Amino acid sequence: MSISYSAPSRLLVLADWEALPEDELHHVELVEGVLHVSPRPHIRHQDVLGRTYRTLCARVPARWTVLLEVEVVVEGDPVPTVRVPDLVIVPAASVDARPRLDAAEVAVAVEVLSPGSRRTDRIMKAAEYASVGIGTYVLVDPEGAITVLELHGDRYAEVDALELDGARIDLD
Numbered sequence: 001m002s003i004s005y006s007a008p009s010r011l012l013v014l015a016d017w018e019a020l021p022e023d024e025l026h027h028v029e030l031v032e033g034v035l036h037v038s039p040r041p042h043i044r045h046q047d048v049l050g051r052t053y054r055t056l057c058a059r060v061p062a063r064w065t066v067l068l069e070v071e072v073v074v075e076g077d078p079v080p081t082v083r084v085p086d087l088v089i090v091p092a093a094s095v096d097a098r099p100r101l102d103a104a105e106v107a108v109a110v111e112v113l114s115p116g117s118r119r120t121d122r123i124m125k126a127a128e129y130a131s132v133g134i135g136t137y138v139l140v141d142p143e144g145a146i147t148v149l150e151l152h153g154d155r156y157a158e159v160d161a162l163e164l165d166g167a168r169i170d171l172d
Contacts, residue, residue: 008035014073014080018099030082031124032075041114048112048142049086052171056087056110061165064107065092071100072109074128083125085109086140089164103132107164110138130156138162138171146171 008016011033020028029036041049049068056066067088074081082100089108094101109129111121121139129137130151137156139147148171149156162169 011079013077014082017080017082027084029084030080032081033079038116041112044142045112045114048140052110052112052140053087055171056089056169059169060089061167063092064089064164065095067095072103072106073100074103074132081128083109083128085125086112103129103134106134108136108138108162109134110140112140112142114142126156130154136162140171 012030012035013033017030025040027038027040053066053068060066067090069084069086070088072083072085072088074083085106087108087110088101088106089110090101090105091107094105106129109125111117111125113121126137126149131154133151135151137149137151139149141147148159148162150159162171
């Protein structure tokens with residue numbers, strides 16, 4: 001189904017976001033009340049995403065689960081931000097029938113870099129995720145580099161590997 005988007009005359013609130021129809025043709029996020037619509041990722045991005053998902057599913061400790069493209073409320077009212085990371089790792093107990101997660105539930109956010117999203121992923125999302133306490137942020141470059149960032153205070157610092165519950169998780 002093709003959806004046409006028009007610029008609203010005001011900032012959106014969460015109720016507006018929730019009222020939007022599902023759209024499988026675009027990548028849609030809400031940033032400080034402004035709708036951001038971009039094309040769905042290309043085949044290479046999907047391939048890297050799929051391989052990363054399978055790797056993580058096979059290696060995360062049992063009390064965790066890996067979710068694909070789930071909505072995460074980074075900021076709520078009055079001016080909401082809803083991001084859709086490529087992958088998140090959350091406690092298995094967080095999986096239920098809700099349409100989205102609160103950022104406080106996310107232990108790890110993963111983004112596969114795309115030519116049109118590198119700046120957003122590296123700068124904007126890193127700052128947003130750090131500000132709400134997402135402990136680990138992983139950037140996967142389709143050219144092979146994987147950057148694992150761990151939250152130290154209010155900023156991310158690069159570390160050698162992803163760790164959950166004291167278990168080292170290799171992403172290679």
